[in-house]
Structure formats: structure tokens, C-alpha cells
Amino acid sequence: MPAEERCLVMGVVNVTPDSFSDGGQWFDEDAAVRHGLELVRQGADIVDVGGESTRPGAARVSLEEELARVTPVIRALVAERVTVSVDTMRAEVAEAAVAAGARLVNDVSGGLADPAMPRVVAATGVPYVVMHWRGHSHDMQSRAIYTDVVTEVREELAKRVDLVLAEGVAESQIVLDPGLGFAKQGEHNWELLARLDRLAALGYPLLIGASRKRFLGRLLAAPDGTPRPFSHSDDATAAVTALAAQAGAWCVRVHQVGPNADAVRVAAAWTRGGGR
């Protein structure tokens, strides 16, 4: 991926009835398209369209259902000149999405869920987000066992990189993602965020998906320990965005775009030592 002047903002459109923070809201095709356009108006550089919830405990949807959810939404957004990415673990969905005009494949399993994925992405030539993943959502939190989470995530990502390169993906296509909340407890997420430099040292752009995740709600819990609801963790998400951008992240994946679009601009001006 080419270096950008500032961290990019990827806005999320989950075309699902059950995603963690916005499940059901954009399940209707027209509502999903309208939401994607609104995210662009608020400053999203990329709109990430997904048809399968990956919240902890979620069950899988069928291939047919996933295709029916995402393809028309992608086609409609592309017709409006939106840069679209597809959030999928399935090679067939990635292929159909790119045929419909998607310009990036965001695979939370990093090619582990569907062995055909790296070859399909290689043939498309589009950027490929390889996220750290240890297994499907229904039992992923039982895999959140690490002695040194930063070293282990780094090593496991490096192995995924070797594999996708061997399948024909070009180095220039690869973007890495630590997979916050995927087989990770809160402390694992914070350790990874604190050492993004060690992940960046693998030599690929980084995408960070902290938006509205539970670890933010737990950090901001009320005095009686009640976690902050995800709907009230958008300010914390924007704080993570500013810090991740400052640490050199290539892109942040967020639900509420406006404050995060501001945050990446602040971080860019801070780094440059000047506005505009």
C-alpha cells in the first residue's frame, strides 16, 4: 500500500441483523446504502460493507445469504463513486464483491477461514487486510490465551504473511491488523495498542479496529463496575484513533465517522507541526 499523508478512515456498514454495536440498523438494503453515503459525507475514505456478524458468540451465515446481503449494497455504493471494501472471510464473496466494484478485501480471518481466499485476492490485485485471528466467533474468547500477546500476535501475523505471499498475494497488497477483541481480552488489546511499533516493524501498513469494542466500555465503567454501553464509547474510539494515527496506523475502522475524521486530521497536523 502506498504511504498516505494521513491515516485513512474506514466507515462501517454492517448489513446484518446482529452485529455488536449496530446490528439491525442497516440491514435493509436502502438503509445500508444511505448510511454508506452518509459516512462518506462525514469524511470516510473507505466504506467497509460486511454481511456476517463477528461479535463474540456469533453463528455463521450461509454463503448465499452473505452474497445477497452485501453485493447489491456494494454495487449501489460503487455507482455513487464510493471506495468500498468488503468485510468477508469467504473467497466467493470477496470475488463477487470485487466484481461489483469493491477495491479492498478485509478478511478478519487472514485467510484461515477459507483457504481459497489468498489465491482469489491475489488474482484481483486489490489490497488485502490480513487480521490476526485464532478461530470463529462462537468460541474465540476461549483462545484468548497468551504469555506475551505482542510477540505471539506478531509471529502469527508473520506466518500468515508468509502463507499469503506463497499463494501469490503481492507484498504491496498486504495490510495487517492486530484484530482487537478477536480471541483477546481487554488487557491484550491495550498491550497491542501500546506496542503498535512492533507490529509496524513487520513492514506493512496497519489497520486498527477499536471502534465501540467492549474493552473501551470496560475501561470507562461506572464506579459500580457497570461497563459503559458501546453507544457511549465513540469519544473513546476517537481518542484511540488519534493515538493510533500518531503511532503511524494506515487506517482506522470506525462506526461513527465524524469525530474520527477530525481525529486523524489533528494527528496529521500534530505530526507535521502545522495545520493544512
Ligand code: PMM
Ligand atoms: N472488527 C470487526 C469486524 N471487522 N475488520 C478488521 N479489519 N478489523 C477489526 O477489528 C474488525 C473487522 C467487529 O466489529 P463490528 O462487528 O462491531 O463492526
